[in-house]
Amino acid sequence: MADLFTYQNSYLVVVIFLALGILLPIVALSLGRLLRPNKPTEQKRTTYESGIDPFQDARVQFNARYYIFALMFVIFDVETIFLYPWAVAYEELGVFALIEMLIFVVMLLIGLIYAWKKKVLRWI
Amino acid sequence: MDMETLLSYEWSMMAPEFTILIIATVLSLVDLFADKKIDRKLFGWFGAAGIGIALFFLFSQIGHEPAMILANTYRLDAFSLSFKILLLIGALLVLLMGVSYEAKGELLYRGEFYYLLMSALLGAMMMASSADLITLFVGLELLSISSYILAGTRKKSTQSNEAAMKYVINGGISSAFTLFGLSYIYGLTGSTNLADISREISNIAPENGLVLLSVAFILTFVGLAFKISTVPFQMWAPDVYQGAPIPVTVFLSVVSKTAGFVIILRVLLSVFPFAQGLEANTSLLQSMMIFISVLAGITMIAGNTVALKQRNIKRLFAYSSIAHAGYLLVPFVAFSEMMFESMWFYLAAYLLMNIGAFAVIQVMSEHSHSEDISIFAGLFYRRPWMAVMMTIFLLSLAGIPGTAGFIGKLNIFIGALFSDPSRYILAAVMMGTTVISYFYYFGVMAQMFMRPSGSAVPIRMPVGVTIAMVFCAAGTITLGLFPGVVLDFFQTQFNFAEMFY
Numbered sequence: 268m269a270d271l272f273t274y275q276n277s278y279l280v281v282v283i284f285l286a287l288g289i290l291l292p293i294v295a296l297s298l299g300r301l302l303r304p305n306k307p308t309e310q311k312r313t314t315y316e317s318g319i320d321p322f323q324d325a326r327v328q329f330n331a332r333y334y335i336f337a338l339m340f341v342i343f344d345v346e347t348i349f350l351y352p353w354a355v356a357y358e359e360l361g362v363f364a365l366i367e368m369l370i371f372v373v374m375l376l377i378g379l380i381y382a383w384k385k386k387v388l389r390w391i
Numbered sequence: 392m393d394m395e396t397l398l399s400y401e402w403s404m405m406a407p408e409f410t411i412l413i414i415a416t417v418l419s420l421v422d423l424f425a426d427k428k429i430d431r432k433l434f435g436w437f438g439a440a441g442i443g444i445a446l447f448f449l450f451s452q453i454g455h456e457p458a459m460i461l462a463n464t465y466r467l468d469a470f471s472l473s474f475k476i477l478l479l480i481g482a483l484l485v486l487l488m489g490v491s492y493e494a495k496g497e498l499l500y501r502g503e504f505y506y507l508l509m510s511a512l513l514g515a516m517m518m519a520s521s522a523d524l525i526t527l528f529v530g531l532e533l534l535s536i537s538s539y540i541l542a543g544t545r546k547k548s549t550q551s552n553e554a555a556m557k558y559v560i561n562g563g564i565s566s567a568f569t570l571f572g573l574s575y576i577y578g579l580t581g582s583t584n585l586a587d588i589s590r591e592i593s594n595i596a597p598e599n600g601l602v603l604l605s606v607a608f609i610l611t612f613v614g615l616a617f618k619i620s621t622v623p624f625q626m627w628a629p630d631v632y633q634g635a636p637i638p639v640t641v642f643l644s645v646v647s648k649t650a651g652f653v654i655i656l657r658v659l660l661s662v663f664p665f666a667q668g669l670e671a672n673t674s675l676l677q678s679m680m681i682f683i684s685v686l687a688g689i690t691m692i693a694g695n696t697v698a699l700k701q702r703n704i705k706r707l708f709a710y711s712s713i714a715h716a717g718y719l720l721v722p723f724v725a726f727s728e729m730m731f732e733s734m735w736f737y738l739a740a741y742l743l744m745n746i747g748a749f750a751v752i753q754v755m756s757e758h759s760h761s762e763d764i765s766i767f768a769g770l771f772y773r774r775p776w777m778a779v780m781m782t783i784f785l786l787s788l789a790g791i792p793g794t795a796g797f798i799g800k801l802n803i804f805i806g807a808l809f810s811d812p813s814r815y816i817l818a819a820v821m822m823g824t825t826v827i828s829y830f831y832y833f834g835v836m837a838q839m840f841m842r843p844s845g846s847a848v849p850i851r852m853p854v855g856v857t858i859a860m861v862f863c864a865a866g867t868i869t870l871g872l873f874p875g876v877v878l879d880f881f882q883t884q885f886n887f888a889e890m891f892y
Contacts, residue, residue: 363397
């Protein structure tokens with residue numbers, strides 16, 4: 268019973284954070300609008316691009332292969348993240364975890380073979 | 392966990408799943424390395440053999456004591472066994488149809504079709520025999536993600552791409568609903584294991600947990616309604632069924648739907664009968680039945696009436712499958728002792744008659760490169776036997792005596808009337824909408840028998856799809872004339888009380 272109230276009350280923190288997150292930009296921007304002087308010139312109105320004059324359209328097309336590469340990278344990145352804690356705690360976890368990890372690595376290996384044969388790794 | 396506990400598990404319990412897993416892995420690797428010239432239809436026969444082996448393992452498990460392995464996440468009981476038989480037979484027939492599917496050369500990666508089907512089947516089987524919310528959800532997603540890709544396997548067809556896109560977006564939304572509901576259940580009980588949840592949930596006092604539990608129930612049910620394509624998540628069905636290749640359409644309307652009912656029964660029945668309901672001495676499941684019965688009623692009415700206006704045969708059958716999902720919710724609402732029996736029997740009958748009807752549709756639409764209802768014109772004068780089989784399937788779908796569909800509907804009807812309290816309004820809706828459904832089923836029959844046929848080109852009947860068709864026709868008639876054989880086997884072999892912990 269008491270647990271349930273604690274459980275429900277802990278959402279109060281979430282609500283406070285939500286309210287803060289919404290209010291902060293509104294307050295900051297509207298206060299800033301009241302306080303700052305407003306004297307626009309042609310130069311000031313141009314887009315700020317780290318000091319240099321803006322050129323080209325901001326919407327550039329990327330090669331779709333970047334995304335597939337990025338996906339592949341993320342998958343194997345996550346694999347290493349999972350391998351680290353297992354390697355550190357290897358002594359306690361024992362043989363069962365070793366087998367589990369082998370299954371995990373073999374599954375990802377099949378994924379790598381799939382990507383290789385589907386010519387994901389080749390850059391044209 | 393150490394080596395001794397690992398070896399002490401009875402791994403043979405998972406033999407059917409392992410078979411399917413190995414077949415799917417081997418097929419995907421062979422597809423990558425095998426020469427392009429090798430006919431990928433061989434994969435279909437290989438997969439069918441694999442499902443045959445899995446079925447053999449499954450039948451040898453009948454009568455096994457209910458048991459759990461892998462830290463109580465995998466459960467073998469009468470419930471999982473009986474429904475896995477349906478899933479495997481359904482997938483086997485879909486594979487046979489897939490082997491004969493040509494699709495005007497639009498199926499560019501035929502190998503993918505077979506192993507994605509196997510992985511989807513594996514997901515469905517995990518949904519049937521898991522006793523933990525996490526593995527249930529992983530099974531659900533394995534089935535869903537494989538079916539999203541399957542719906543888009545006709546790569547050059549814009550309709551197929553549209554279907555896959557709609558399916559993945561709607562499916563994502565509904566999965567989010569389900570997961571949100573499950574997270575409430577976890578938050579209230581502190582466990583993901585169904586056995587633990589069913590113990591813990593009765594301790595929650597109504598004044599605290601009732602609102603949250605009701606929200607959990609509604610969210611979980613609404614999310615899972617997507618898989619069985621009932622209101623409120625039914626609108627994807629016509630578009631996806633129309634765009635997807637016919638074998639995939641069958642898979643979605645039979646195997647995926649059966650898996651959806653399995654997970655609904657498993658989750659809702661392990662959790663909510665033990666929670667206290669809105670009134671004293673009732674369970675939350677009983678309090679929520681009015682909600683499901685309204686949804687079931689709307690589903691039956693919407694499915695059957697909208698089907699009346701369809702000219703495209705795949706869309707017509709999509710609405711018909713929505714209506715059948717509505718019929719299948721009736722025994723769940725009635726909640727009599729016959730619930731499992733009548734749901735299992737109706738799912739078995741629906742599997743046979745729907746796969747059979749789609750097998751005929753596949754042959755006819757491949758022959759005339761169209762999906763309009765007029766492709767059936769004069770079929771009786773060109774291929775009398777095929778027309779007779781289609782008639783059997785349509786009569787069974789409509790629920791005419793002598794067919795499996797009639798016995799299934801009768802069971803549901805009796806269950807709804809003799810339950811306590813009697814669900815006579817729902818039974819009346821079911822009766823009325825069944826009569827409406829006669830119009831569109833008999834419309835197809837009128838095409839076959841009363842319209843002249845346009846062309847005299849002989850209709851080609853490939854081996855795989857013919858086997859599926861004949862098997863389904865024989866099954867529909869057998870279940871219709873001698874339902875006792877199956878029902879007796881069912882009652883003696885499967886004890887559904889095992890499902891509860």
